[in-house]
Amino acid sequence: MIKRVDNSILEVHDLTVSYHNKPVLWNIDFDLPSGIVAGIIGPNGAGKSTLIKSIMGLISPDQGYTKIFGQPLNEIRSRVSYVPQRESVDWDFPASAMDVVLMGRYSERGFWGRYNDEDRKIAKQSLEQVDMLPFANRQISQLSGGQQQRVFLARALAQQADIYFMDEPFAGVDAATEASILNLLREMSHSGKTMIVVHHDLQSAYDYFDWMILLNRRLIAVGPKADVFTDELIQETYGGNLSILATLGNIMQQKDYPK
Amino acid sequence: MDFWFNDFWIILCGSLVAMSCAILGCFLILRKMAMVGDAISHSVLPGIVVAFFLSGSLSSWTVMLGATSLGLLTTFIIEMLNKRGGVQADAAIGLTFTFLFAVGVILIAANSGNLHIDQDCVLHGEIAYIPLDIGTTIAGIEIPRQAIILSVLFFVISTLVYLGYRGLFLTTFDPEYADAIGVKTTTWHYLLMAAVSLATVVSFESVGAILVVAFLIVPAATAYLLTDHFPSMLLLSCVVGILSSFTGYYLAVYLDGSIAGAISTMMGVFFSLAFLFAPKHGYLAKRLST
Numbered sequence: 001m002i003k004r005v006d007n008s009i010l011e012v013h014d015l016t017v018s019y020h021n022k023p024v025l026w027n028i029d030f031d032l033p034s035g036i037v038a039g040i041i042g043p044n045g046a047g048k049s050t051l052i053k054s055i056m057g058l059i060s061p062d063q064g065y066t067k068i069f070g071q072p073l074n075e076i077r078s079r080v081s082y083v084p085q086r087e088s089v090d091w092d093f094p095a096s097a098m099d100v101v102l103m104g105r106y107s108e109r110g111f112w113g114r115y116n117d118e119d120r121k122i123a124k125q126s127l128e129q130v131d132m133l134p135f136a137n138r139q140i141s142q143l144s145g146g147q148q149q150r151v152f153l154a155r156a157l158a159q160q161a162d163i164y165f166m167d168e169p170f171a172g173v174d175a176a177t178e179a180s181i182l183n184l185l186r187e188m189s190h191s192g193k194t195m196i197v198v199h200h201d202l203q204s205a206y207d208y209f210d211w212m213i214l215l216n217r218r219l220i221a222v223g224p225k226a227d228v229f230t231d232e233l234i235q236e237t238y239g240g241n242l243s244i245l246a247t248l249g250n251i252m253q254q255k256d257y258p259k
Numbered sequence: 260m261d262f263w264f265n266d267f268w269i270i271l272c273g274s275l276v277a278m279s280c281a282i283l284g285c286f287l288i289l290r291k292m293a294m295v296g297d298a299i300s301h302s303v304l305p306g307i308v309v310a311f312f313l314s315g316s317l318s319s320w321t322v323m324l325g326a327t328s329l330g331l332l333t334t335f336i337i338e339m340l341n342k343r344g345g346v347q348a349d350a351a352i353g354l355t356f357t358f359l360f361a362v363g364v365i366l367i368a369a370n371s372g373n374l375h376i377d378q379d380c381v382l383h384g385e386i387a388y389i390p391l392d393i394g395t396t397i398a399g400i401e402i403p404r405q406a407i408i409l410s411v412l413f414f415v416i417s418t419l420v421y422l423g424y425r426g427l428f429l430t431t432f433d434p435e436y437a438d439a440i441g442v443k444t445t446t447w448h449y450l451l452m453a454a455v456s457l458a459t460v461v462s463f464e465s466v467g468a469i470l471v472v473a474f475l476i477v478p479a480a481t482a483y484l485l486t487d488h489f490p491s492m493l494l495l496s497c498v499v500g501i502l503s504s505f506t507g508y509y510l511a512v513y514l515d516g517s518i519a520g521a522i523s524t525m526m527g528v529f530f531s532l533a534f535l536f537a538p539k540h541g542y543l544a545k546r547l548s549t
Contacts, residue, residue, distance in 0.1 A: 020345075056439045077441030089433045093289060094489045103429045107440050112422050139487040159440065 001233060002030055003223030009034040009163065009194055010055070015064035017047070017054045023217075024050050028064070030222040032211065034162075037185045037195045039209035041202065043238050046216040048198045049085070052165040055196075056082060068163060078107045081161035083152050085168050091141050097151045098136045101126055104158030119158075126157035130180055146177030153184065164188070166197045170204070182208060202234070268390045268403050270508050273522060275409035276462040277474050277500025279416045283455050284479030285493050286420075289431050294349065295334065296475035298356035299452065300459040300468045302333040304363025307460065312370065323460055330456020331449060333359060386466050386518045405465045412461045419454055420493070427451065428489065470519040474500060477526040484537040499529050 008031035015028040025047045105119040127133045130150040212228045214220040214237040303326040310325025340351035394404030430447040482495035507522030
């Protein structure tokens with residue numbers, strides 16, 4: 001089930017990606033409307049992170065291309081932001097939360113420019129939005145995992161982009177951070193921004209997202225969650241993984257879930 | 260020449276090399292690339308020899324150009340072996356610089372008759388001879404050629420880092436994010452590597468490859484233990500470099516030994532002190548806090 005949209009802001013055309021000649025993603029082709037929170041859902045090794053990295057051009061695909069706001073990626077880089085997995089950097093780096101958030105203002109100031117007061121103001125607002133302003137001058141190594149995740153979100157916010165790719169922002173965070181991220185996702189989508197979030201936990205996925213992209217090496221389904229979160233499609237995504245199907249059964253009983 | 264001036268020039272030149280290398284070293288160790296500095300400082304050798312052979316002089320632009328391009332070639336080969344060839348990063352570094360250094364040694368040995376450089380001079384340099392080679396005289400003060408060259412080097416490196424601070428900081432901390440927002444990560448990488456190559460080449464004649472490697476790694480590693488604030492780390496690494504040059508020189512005078520060796524030794528002493536007594540990351544602080 002792949003829902004087609006008019007006025008899409010993200011178009012992914014026939015994307016095929018491989019690592020060391022082993023295909024990871026096959027013929028991914030879909031588009032997304034603006035102002036939604038979309039979850040990329042699938043089992044481990046389904047190629048979820050690879051998908052967003054290829055959309056952003058961090059991995060070059062064997063075939064296919066993406067367009068954002070109808071333009072090739074390189075034309076609109078500054079309108080695209082990215083929240084990498086928390087583990088992708090060394091948090092012992094000598095930097096404060098503020099230093100990291102200011103990085104979000106880099107493109108605004110160019111190659112030899114310097115950050116100005118406006119950048120600092122925007123960085124502070126971004127920290128405020130994730131309830132991290134009191135920690136602005138704290139060394140990043142002294143923050144908890146959830147706080148580090150929020151610093152990463154604030155950096156993306158400081159960029160004032162229109163489309164956000166997030167790689168597992170909910171992985172291993174505390175309840176306060178989870179609430180803060182969710183709040184933020186809702187607020188941002190209401191103001192017309194588009195958030196595309198890699199997420200591995202099927203249980204929470206239905207609560208978190210408006211749209212879902214079900215992925216397991218190939219695209220299983222894309223669409224509003226009510227259309228996509230169905231028995232067969234989830235089964236198709238997770239294959240014969242029985243333990244997951246069992247928990248899924250429980251979720252379905254608990255929720256008034258569209259049959 | 261006044262004996263005091265001798266001391267002054269040697270310590271000044273040592274400090275200029277120390278600061279230039281320490282600043283770059285801070286970025287190298289945070290990029291987990293300390294050994295790339297080591298590799299570059301060795302593999303510029305064939306570039307120096309070939310350029311020397313062509314131009315007949317050790318202090319020409321040809322030599323600087325030849326060696327800097329060899330430095331960039333080294334980083335390029337390391338990247339290729341690692342990213343495209345699937346060789347592990349450390350193995351790629353080891354393969355590349357031992358090979359290029361060996362080529363350089365062979366070139367020197369094969370041409371030893373008509374070249375006035377040898378392995379000894381390349382490895383150890385001769386910082387003690389700096390005051391003997393006068394570049395110019397201003398207001399009656401004889402200024403050694405190396406002091407002028409190394410001042411220019413320090414000016415170039417510190418200007419580069421000052422102007423490119425944000426880009427270097429961003430691409431060092433999170434290259435993937437930098438790529439995603441359209442920052443030319445590769446350009447910054449090669450800019451930094453070119454600076455390391457340049458610093459190595461310019462310094463090698465005065466202090467030798469081994470001291471250059473020590474200057475690239477030890478002051479930065481010491482400063483890393485002392486602070487969590489990157490600008491302070493840059494500053495502290497320079498302070499450690501200057502202190503090592505100063506104390507190392509007088510240690511060498513006292514022992515009547517090699518100046519480069521004594522400076523390296525003092526760097527080791529400062530690092531050990533930081534390792535043991537650094538306020539937050541030192542061994543004792545960690546033991547006491549747990």
